[in-house]
Amino acid sequence: MIEGQVVLISGGAKRVGRALAVHLAHQGYRVVVHCHTSEREARQLQADLEAEGLALKVVQGDLSLPSHLESLFGSAVSAFGQVDHLINNASFFPAQTMEETSLASFESLMAVHNTAPFFLSKSLYSHLLSRSAKGSVTNILDTKLSSPTASRPAYYCAKGALSAQTKALAVALGPTVRVNAVSPGPVMSNGEEAYFRKMAELLPLRSTGSAQDICEAVSYLLGASFVTGVDLQVDGGQHLL
Numbered sequence: 001m002i003e004g005q006v007v008l009i010s011g012g013a014k015r016v017g018r019a020l021a022v023h024l025a026h027q028g029y030r031v032v033v034h035c036h037t038s039e040r041e042a043r044q045l046q047a048d049l050e051a052e053g054l055a056l057k058v059v060q061g062d063l064s065l066p067s068h069l070e071s072l073f074g075s076a077v078s079a080f081g082q083v084d085h086l087i088n089n090a091s092f093f094p095a096q097t098m099e100e101t102s103l104a105s106f107e108s109l110m111a112v113h114n115t116a117p118f119f120l121s122k123s124l125y126s127h128l129l130s131r132s133a134k135g136s137v138t139n140i141l142d143t144k145l146s147s148p149t150a151s152r153p154a155y156y157c158a159k160g161a162l163s164a165q166t167k168a169l170a171v172a173l174g175p176t177v178r179v180n181a182v183s184p185g186p187v188m189s190n191g192e193e194a195y196f197r198k199m200a201e202l203l204p205l206r207s208t209g210s211a212q213d214i215c216e217a218v219s220y221l222l223g224a225s226f227v228t229g230v231d232l233q234v235d236g237g238q239h240l241l
Contacts, residue, residue, distance in 0.1 A: 002028040006083050008076045010034045011090030013042035019211035030055040032076045063116035073123040084135040086124045088117035093155045106154045113158035125173045141183040143235035170229030178228040180221045185235025204237030
């Protein structure tokens, strides 16, 4: 039952995160959007949805700083009095070859894609236990984990760690928290139109996707009470190539 449930979305001000916030708010969830540097976009999203009579609040924090994580989750709880679901969506994906990757950049990627999701999931688990409630975590991965390129090795390592975390926490946090993942394929071009045209010719479904496809997959997992530890590949069959 959706009514009254609260979803926290990390990195929810732009791109897929924004689409998720809009979609879930229209479904009846109360949404808490986390942002870091995109506060202007997050506040505009809040204003837009509140004008429609929908419930959305904004919390801000730097996921690369462990000291921010506990207070960030506490702020999310304070927004509506509870959190029922967590979507670990925040991401960045610099094009850095092995030679270009510094220790600092590697650690930053791991912090945002692995450490922050782990401890936000831990906070959700403790919060749900205190309420004798159940909820879920959905991690946003990347279908390219099955065929990484040399352009972003540190990013793929960080997302790969989140993939492993999905299965580990599905066991560790059950039955209180279901933990699943969605692996998007080519759904938002980010200016790479030539690549998208090529993928539309190569994919088994002969088309690229949209953010709406990710929203529908996440929405399914939020309500799928007998599903945990799965990675739902929403990629038009790209993982088969």
